[in-house]
Amino acid sequence: MNIGEVSKNTGLPAKTIRYYEDIGFVTPARGDNGYRSFSEKDQHKLVFLGRARGLGFSIEDCRTLMALYEDQGRASADVKRVAQKNLTEIDRKIADLQAMRGTLSHLVAHCAGDGRPDCPILEDLGRV
Amino acid sequence: MNIGEVSKNTGLPAKTIRYYEDIGFVTPARGDNGYRSFSEKDQHKLVFLGRARGLGFSIEDCRTLMALYEDQGRASADVKRVAQKNLTEIDRKIADLQAMRGTLSHLVAHCAGDGRPDCPILEDLGRV
DNA sequence: ATAAAGGTTCCAGTCACGGGAGGGTCAAGC
DNA sequence: GCTTGACCCTCCCGTGACTGGAACCTTTAT
Numbered sequence: 001m002n003i004g005e006v007s008k009n010t011g012l013p014a015k016t017i018r019y020y021e022d023i024g025f026v027t028p029a030r031g032d033n034g035y036r037s038f039s040e041k042d043q044h045k046l047v048f049l050g051r052a053r054g055l056g057f058s059i060e061d062c063r064t065l066m067a068l069y070e071d072q073g074r075a076s077a078d079v080k081r082v083a084q085k086n087l088t089e090i091d092r093k094i095a096d097l098q099a100m101r102g103t104l105s106h107l108v109a110h111c112a113g114d115g116r117p118d119c120p121i122l123e124d125l126g127r128v
Numbered sequence: 129m130n131i132g133e134v135s136k137n138t139g140l141p142a143k144t145i146r147y148y149e150d151i152g153f154v155t156p157a158r159g160d161n162g163y164r165s166f167s168e169k170d171q172h173k174l175v176f177l178g179r180a181r182g183l184g185f186s187i188e189d190c191r192t193l194m195a196l197y198e199d200q201g202r203a204s205a206d207v208k209r210v211a212q213k214n215l216t217e218i219d220r221k222i223a224d225l226q227a228m229r230g231t232l233s234h235l236v237a238h239c240a241g242d243g244r245p246d247c248p249i250l251e252d253l254g255r256v
Numbered sequence: 257a258t259a260a261a262g263g264t265t266c267c268a269g270t271c272a273c274g275g276g277a278g279g280g281t282c283a284a285g286c
Numbered sequence: 287g288c289t290t291g292a293c294c295c296t297c298c299c300g301t302g303a304c305t306g307g308a309a310c311c312t313t314t315a316t
Contacts, residue, residue: 004293014294019273033281035294044254051253056228059272069250079249080241087232094225100184101218108215113208121207122197125179126172132262142263147304161312163263187303263312270305280295286288 001038010046017046023059025049025066057086129166138174145174151187153177153194185214 007014020026021036026045028036038046048069052062061082068074068082107121135142148154149164154173156164166174176197180190189210196202196210235249 002294013274015274016272018295023272033294034296035281044256047256048253053272054228055232055253056225065250065253068247069254072245074245074247074250075243076239076245076247076249077241077243079247080236080239083232083236083239083249087229087236090225090229090232094222094229097184097218097222097225100182101215101222104183104211104215104218108208108211111204111208111211113205115203115205117200117202117204119196119202119204119207121204121211122193122202125176125183125193126197128172128175130263141305143305144303146264151303161263162265163312181303257316259314259316261312261314264310265308267308268306270303271301273301275298275300277297277299278295280293282293283291285290 001043003036003038006038006043006046009043010050012046012050020046020049025063055086056090057082061086129171131164131166134166134171134174137171138178140174140178148174148177153187153191183214184218185210189214 001009003014003017006012007017010017012020017026021028026038026042028038028042031037045066048066049062052065053059057065064082065079068079107124110120112118129137131142131145134140135145138145140148145154149156154166154170156166156170159165173194176194177190180193181187185193192210193207196207235252238248240246
């Protein structure tokens, strides 16, 4: 398969697929014309990668997960640890964003939003 | 004030303050020795900037907010619009993360996390 | 006199790609 | 055979908001 078809099948942009090759995630064969020639297995790895990225795993985590995926003798505890770490990280991000959201929505709610210059948002940002 | 003191007062790393000068956010005076010499006003701007960044505003939004802050004839509606846009963006990020969190926590909960290789997390990532 | 602490500039790296230039290849229609 | 357009290639730069480090200068304390 050429990169265009793989892109359509996986939902990953061709640019991204080339990038994943750059960083050693897949190593598709090459035709005589220099075109990448993807096997089913290559495509499957890209699907795996796309899903893992969609769940917020970093590229490095994906490398670990892929190695575990291909290791028939893995311990599920190793996978769970990586996933748990990611989950903790996601929770931290959510908490950060919710703290921001709390302050900001409070300020927005108290701003008249009319033609007058008085604004609690700016007052808060500029308080000494 | 030298950069070190401003850094201590504002909580911003000196590196960050230099960066903010680079992008034209503050333009501290310079002493004969080439050292930056910050005024109270410079420091106040940096505090403002630090707070706005802490609320998730982008640098470009901060530029807008700062201009409004210094414009005595502003309309609070202009400020509110920027804040509202940021709030919407924050909500979107929270929703994205929560969607990730939902799927991932479900998978983590169903993974034995022991020495056996069977793992619903990998199964899900690799499903055809 | 010397050493530590603080300041300076400049360059490179981060993360995970995306945009675009400049060019080669392939299949179809005339 | 020729052109057109879709596809593919590599290479390099840009993103946002910094952070790290090298190489060097100035101030302060001992």
